[in-house]
Amino acid sequence: MVAFSPTREGSGEGHEDLQSDFRVETHSTGRVTTLRLSGELDLLSSPALEEELEHASGSDCDVILLDLRDLEFMDSTGLHVMVKAHQRAQETGRSLVLTKGGDQVQRLLDLTGVAELIRIVDSPAQLLEADQARDGA
Amino acid sequence: MSSAAGEALGFDPELLSDLNTAVSEACNNVIQHAYGDEPGPFSVDFALATSGLEVRIRDHGRGIRQAAPEHDGLKVGLALMSAVADRAEFARVPEGGTEVRLFFRDPTRPGGASGAPSWSASNAGGDPTQVWGARLPRGLSGDVVLTVSPVELLGPVLGRIGRALAPSAGFSLDRCADVYLVTDALGEHVERAAESESISVALGAHDQLLEFAVAPLRISASRRPDGAGPPSRPESLVSLADELTVSDVNGHGMLRVAMRDHRRS
Numbered sequence: 276m277v278a279f280s281p282t283r284e285g286s287g288e289g290h291e292d293l294q295s296d297f298r299v300e301t302h303s304t305g306r307v308t309t310l311r312l313s314g315e316l317d318l319l320s321s322p323a324l325e326e327e328l329e330h331a332s333g334s335d336c337d338v339i340l341l342d343l344r345d346l347e348f349m350d351s352t353g354l355h356v357m358v359k360a361h362q363r364a365q366e367t368g369r370s371l372v373l374t375k376g377g378d379q380v381q382r383l384l385d386l387t388g389v390a391e392l393i394r395i396v397d398s399p400a401q402l403l404e405a406d407q408a409r410d411g412a
Numbered sequence: 413m414s415s416a417a418g419e420a421l422g423f424d425p426e427l428l429s430d431l432n433t434a435v436s437e438a439c440n441n442v443i444q445h446a447y448g449d450e451p452g453p454f455s456v457d458f459a460l461a462t463s464g465l466e467v468r469i470r471d472h473g474r475g476i477r478q479a480a481p482e483h484d485g486l487k488v489g490l491a492l493m494s495a496v497a498d499r500a501e502f503a504r505v506p507e508g509g510t511e512v513r514l515f516f517r518d519p520t521r522p523g524g525a526s527g528a529p530s531w532s533a534s535n536a537g538g539d540p541t542q543v544w545g546a547r548l549p550r551g552l553s554g555d556v557v558l559t560v561s562p563v564e565l566l567g568p569v570l571g572r573i574g575r576a577l578a579p580s581a582g583f584s585l586d587r588c589a590d591v592y593l594v595t596d597a598l599g600e601h602v603e604r605a606a607e608s609e610s611i612s613v614a615l616g617a618h619d620q621l622l623e624f625a626v627a628p629l630r631i632s633a634s635r636r637p638d639g640a641g642p643p644s645r646p647e648s649l650v651s652l653a654d655e656l657t658v659s660d661v662n663g664h665g666m667l668r669v670a671m672r673d674h675r676r677s
Contacts, residue, residue, distance in 0.1 A: 296585065296586070296588065296589030297585055314589075315575070317436060317440075317575065317576070318440050318443070318444070318576060318579055319575060319576075319578055319579045319583070319585065319588055320585055320588075323585060348432070348436075348572075350433065350436045350437060350440060350489075351437055351440070351488040351489045351492055352440065354488065355488065378426070378429065379429045379432075379433060382429075382430075382433075382496075383433065383492070386492060386495045386496070387488060387491070387492065387495075
């Protein structure tokens with residue numbers, strides 16, 4: 276399911292910096308709801324993520340995975356949305372997990388200590404494997 | 413965001429990334445906190461120093477000490493700026509407001525690999541508005557006035573500031589995807605047409621309109637090839653902008669580019 280999609284796709288074909296528009300694609304597999312983020316998460320786009328997280332927290336999933344691999348930029352407003360989502364997940368018996376982001380995103384997570392607060396995996400597959408290993412143990 | 417121009421200028425890509433992180437935080441702080449619930453004017457100055465880059469962000473709002481205790485977001489923003497910059501200072505402006513001074517050391521530049529980062533000699537100890545503000549070309553005004561030296565730095569930093577302002581213009585996320593197209597094209601045009609090593613951009617954001625007024629540009633760069641008639645318009649921007657004008661302000665070329673969010677107007 277495409278949760279949010281800008282309408283000006285392809286407005287600058289061939290331009291290397293065109294992926295700055297923000298998108299969230301949401302899909303659920305088993306007990307994991309994955310929100311795949313791309314573009315730039317900032318003051319402008321953070322409300323869109325907040326809205327999608329609100330929808331996700333209304334589902335019956337156990338884990339919300341924010342896939343940051345395609346996220347190009349994040350500022351403290353995006354970080355704030357993630358920390359709030361982590362707190363809300365804990366309150367409702369769920370967990371919020373992040374995949375590693377690009378250099379700028381990961382630097383922000385490391386500098387602010389959020390990388391210590393929220394579980395981070397390399398990829399969605401790693402989360403699945405880790406959880407399968409845990410369930411099989 | 414465009415980093416090609418900055419890298420071509422010899423800046424470390426990681427430095428440009430940190431620069432945009434810090435500038436984004438500084439702009440957010442002013443937009444969200446400096447003037448209470450209303451946005452207000454501020455200036456951003458970038459200047460090349462021997463060992464790196466200096467950035468100054470100045471507003472005339474209520475001052476950082478008054479806003480800080482109420483907002484965790486502001487505290488995180490300040491901490492982030494301090495973390496990514498090699499030196500960060502947050503000073504109260506005597507006539508009201510705050511000036512954020514950031515220094516980014518570039519290890520690829522002479523003197524950038526070692527030693528304590530310091531402000532450039534031309535600004536140390538003086539009133540930055542007198543030194544930096546004097547460069548502001550006549551005819552420019554806006555919600556944000558950005559001054560950049562050298563001009564090649566404009567492309568790498570203008571997009572992030574434009575995007576930070578877009579919410580104040582009431583832009584939708586859809587339209588914001590085009591902000592970088594315009595700012596990258598502006599940066600390329602300025603590299604060709606700038607009158608001097610320093611360029612100023614006045615950014616205005618209101619009523620689904622985001623506008624950029626850029627000066628000083630060489631008048632000759634805007635003249636039609638046959639030398640007749642009014643100044644011609646940069647073709648790379650014509651297809652991207654909703655409004656575009658080239659004018660002569662006291663002998664200096666000024667380019668005004670406006671974007672509208674038609675979906676909301």
